[in-house]
Amino acid sequence: MKFTLKSQLGAFALLFVLFSCEDSGRENPLGAYETGVLILNEGAFGANDGEIFHFDPVSGALKQNVFELENARPFAGLLEDVVEADGRLYLVANTGKVEIVNAGDFKSRGAVVGDLDQPRSLEAVEGKLFISDYGPYDASYNTPDSYVAVVTGLDGGTVKKKIAVSNKPEDLYVSGNFVLVAGSEEGKVELIDARTESVILSLDVKGQPVQFFEKGGDLWLYSFDSEKVYFQSFRMDNFALKSLKEVSLPSATSRMTIGSGNRIYILTSSGWPEYRDAVAIVNFNDNSVTPTWKTGSGFYGIGFDPERQELYVANSKGFQGNGEFVIYSEQGTELRKMEVGRGPSGFSF
Template sequence: MKLKLNQLLGAFLLSFILFSCSNSDSEQPRGAYEQGILIMNEGNFGTNDGEVYHLDPATQTLKSNVFEAENLRPFAGLLEDMVPAGENLYLVANTGKVEIVDAGTFKSTGAVSGGLDQPRSLEVVGSKLFISDYGPYNASYATPDSYVAVVDGLNGGVVSKKIEVSNKPEDLFAYGKYIFVAGSEEGKVEIIDADKEEVIKVLEVDGHPAQFFESDGRVWLFSTGNDEVYFQSFHMDNFTKATTNALPVANATGRIAFGNDNIFYVVTSTGWPDYIDGVSRVSVLGPELDLDWMSGSGFYGIGYDKSRDELYVANSNGFQGNGTITVYDKEGAEIRSFETGRGPSGFLFY
């Protein structure tokens, strides 16, 4: 997805970590990895070599394999999402685990390593973790047993409950004690009461839900269709749909970057056999700005550094070796490029 980053990947879906203050109201110093940019490298299927890189954009210093360097063991999974919450950073692997690290040091603080199948993203409500999961494949490679897993404890542990949801849940969004679930395959948003640990409402939405975000004081959902993308907002007082804006963006992949001034960047791909990729530059409120803003091949992830007004486009290079990151200014002029890990797919900007 995500990053919840979400990207979503980001962040996907991409957020800041808030730091607690001392009695003198002075801000606690940030850790080494709570500054700059974290790059999520998904890894290659089969070798499960997902990893996180850290970039200092001021000096262009790139540190590779951060998890392994700080914990003296490989991440050993396919990295799907990175979710900051409090002092922790949750690394969601769709190979059946969640690794939890201290956001500042990247030292392991725990894990969820049992009871999961194909986790996609995560949200924290109170002292509980809620993890969207495709569930196992059946004989037809469908996922009829998708769920949101519940874990009691911010530093992981065992799955205490699985809440049944529609097929292929992706992004999650927490609002008070409620969790919105993006049901990508069936076009649904399910709302979970975190206290009751059950679905209390189901909304039918347009397209295939991919990622939630906030803009202009409203909660939005980004969804994809064959020939359109949808930006849908919600009434949060009664959990109903408020507005739907459809834009003629074809072949959207679900990866989106949130720029300044309500301008978003959507990755598109024709897929096999042509694999013509692009980036559409659109406004959440419409009308569209430039549907063919950028073209190329191998586009796999995207993110926007709002503080520097720079767009980061990740290229998988066909998973033949490491990927490449290219940085552009807001007008689309290339600034620089550099090599990163296998399958770069999302970013977290501090």
């Protein structure tokens, strides 16, 4: 699972401020969930008990099961991503639905249900929703019919079209009227024209592309393979590849976050049978690597609070009951540890 909360990471940050402004200049208090940290708990397969928790880093208060609390019904899905757009939060469940809530109070605004298979992420543009989806498994558990679903209207509804893309699309990124799609299995980035709802360009990229992010005024793509990680930037006038950074980092995963300065934090995992996990730091300037800044087992998500300069690391505890998250200073000091829900996998600040 990936939790980007767009507007970075590629992700959106819920800013630690007290007020927001309308065009009229009047200041309105932010909603209860527009400050602090949102914690995505993916949930366990079969139980479909994914949920959002809210954490206040100042008081230390943790509010559980926010969706159920505010809507008097369980979320009932496996959470894959949460995306912010136009005052809405889109809760993407890879069990085949998207729930839409107000960013401030988490009250339901609508949903996309039916005719989705395994949605992964979402972007809003041109008054439409574009949802990356693995598509159904075939008899060999492959996904040859992956697509980007199109829904008219920002508050959900039915799928009007499925745009065929390369296998296992992950992150999306909007630039003007275009949607970039990271095709993880075939190593492609595809460009969709949101007006015509069609793929107009396909680029081959290094590794398995999973996440777009902005840094230094450029759009970058993070991808990985068994031995290296790759950072590829794009020209925004024609979307051609602009530059490539290759960094040796065996056992990298799809989980990464942008830290302060030139730091990029990446989770690595040896996988079965050792299950040795680590937080690695890549210096984006000189490509140097600290491969084992933190080590452990069960690392499942990562996020960086740019306001407080703190790193959050989620641990699934092997999905044997609830997971936890740990907060570290940039110097590596453990600041706080808290139990959360099942399969914590991402953060929004």
